[in-house]
Amino acid sequence: xxxxxxxxxxxxxxxxxxxxxxxxxxxxxxxxxxxxxxxxxxxxxxxxxxxxxxxxxxxxxxxxxxxxxxxxxxxxxxxxxxxxxxxxxxxxxxxxxxxxxxxxxxxxxxxxxxxxxxxxxxxxxxxxxxxxxxxxxxxxxxxxxxxxxxxxxxxxxxxxxxxxxxxxxxxxxxxxxxxxxxxxxxxxxxxxxxxxxxxxxx
Numbered sequence: 008x009x010x011x012x013x014x015x016x017x018x019x020x021x022x023x024x025x026x027x028x029x030x031x032x033x034x035x036x037x038x039x040x041x042x043x044x045x046x047x048x049x050x051x052x053x054x055x056x057x058x059x060x061x062x063x064x065x066x067x068x069x070x071x072x073x074x075x076x077x078x079x080x081x082x083x084x085x086x087x088x089x090x091x092x093x094x095x096x097x098x099x100x101x102x103x104x105x106x107x108x109x110x111x112x113x114x115x116x117x118x119x120x121x122x123x124x125x126x127x128x129x130x131x132x133x134x135x136x137x138x139x140x141x142x143x144x145x146x147x148x149x150x151x152x153x154x155x156x157x158x159x160x161x162x163x164x165x166x167x168x169x170x171x172x173x174x175x176x177x178x179x180x181x182x183x184x185x186x187x188x189x190x191x192x193x194x195x196x197x198x199x200x201x202x203x204x205x206x207x208x209x
Contacts, residue, residue, distance in 0.1 A: 014085065015078030022071045023082050032092025033069025035100055037062050040092055044073040115148045120161035120187045124178040127192055128167055131205050137196055138169030150178075157184050172198050179208070 013020040033040045033049070037058075041049020049065055052058040065072075070089065079085040115121055121144075128134045129142045145166030152161040159182035167174050174196040180189050192206035 012079070012081060014074050015076070017075055020075045022074050026070050026074060026082055026085055026089075028070060029066050030069030030073070030089060030093070031066070032089055032096050033073070034062055034066030035096030036092060037065050040069070040096070041065070043092070044069075045076040046072040048072070112146075112148050115150065115152060115163060116144070118152055118161065120152060120159075120178065120180040120182070121148065121163060121165070123187050124163065124176065124180065124189055124192055125167075127189055127205060128176060128194060131203070133203050134167075134194055134205065135169070137172060137199060137201055137203060138167060138174060138194075139171030140169060142167055142169045144168075144176075154182060158182055159187075161187070167194060172196050174203075 013022075030040075033044075033046075038049045038052040041047060041052075046065075046069070049061070051061045052065075054061075073089065074085060079088070125142075125144050134142060145168060148163060148165040150161065150163035152163070153159060161178065161180045161182075163176075163178040163180075165176055167176050174194045177191070177193045177195070178189065179191040180187050182188075189206045191208040192204075194203040194205060195201075196203070
C-alpha cells in the first residue's frame with residue numbers, strides 16, 4: 008500500500024481530488040452500494056421522503072464517503088470498483104424500469120374493465136364509422152384499478168387504432184359483484200377533431 012493512500016481512515020482522511028465527483032453506482036443502487044462500500048448512512052434510503060433526497064446526496068458524496076470508509080489499494084482500484092458499481096446500477100435500471108412499467112400495464116389489459124370497454128368500442132357503430140375496422144387497443148394503458156371485496160372501480164386511458172384513424176379512450180367503470188359496468192366511455196379522435204361519447208356519465 009502506498010504511503011499517501013488515505014483510504015479507510017475515516018472522516019479526517021484526505022480525499023484525492025481525482026476521485027471527487029458524481030457516483031452513479033451510489034445514486035442508482037443507494038443502500039446496496041452503501042453496504043458494499045461500508046457507507047451505512049445509505050440505509051436512510053428506507054425512510055420515506057428522506058430517501059428521495061438521500062439518493063442525490065449519495066450520488067454527490069458517494070466517492071468521498073466510500074474512500075473514507077473503506078480501504079482501497081489505490082486510486083486506480085477505487086475508480087475501477089466504482090465503475091463496476093455504476094455499470095451494475097445502469098444494467099439493473101435498464102432491466103427493471105421497463106419491467107415495472109410492463110407488469111401494471113399487462114395487468115390492466117387483462118382486467119375485465121379494460122376488456123369490457125374495448126368490446127364496447129369495437130361494437131359501436133359510431134366508433135367504427137370514425138375509426139374504421141378492425142379497432143384494436145394500443146400497447147400503453149395508464150390509470151388505476153382498485154377492488155375491495157366484491158366492489159371496485161377503474162379509471163383507464165389507452166389508445167385505439169382503426170383503419171381510418173387513431174384515438175384515445177377514457178374509461179370510468181365500477182364493479183358490483185362479479186360484473187364491471189362502464190359508467191363513462193369517451194373516445195377522442197384528434198385527426199377528426201371528434202369526441203365520441205359512447206357512454207355518457209349519469
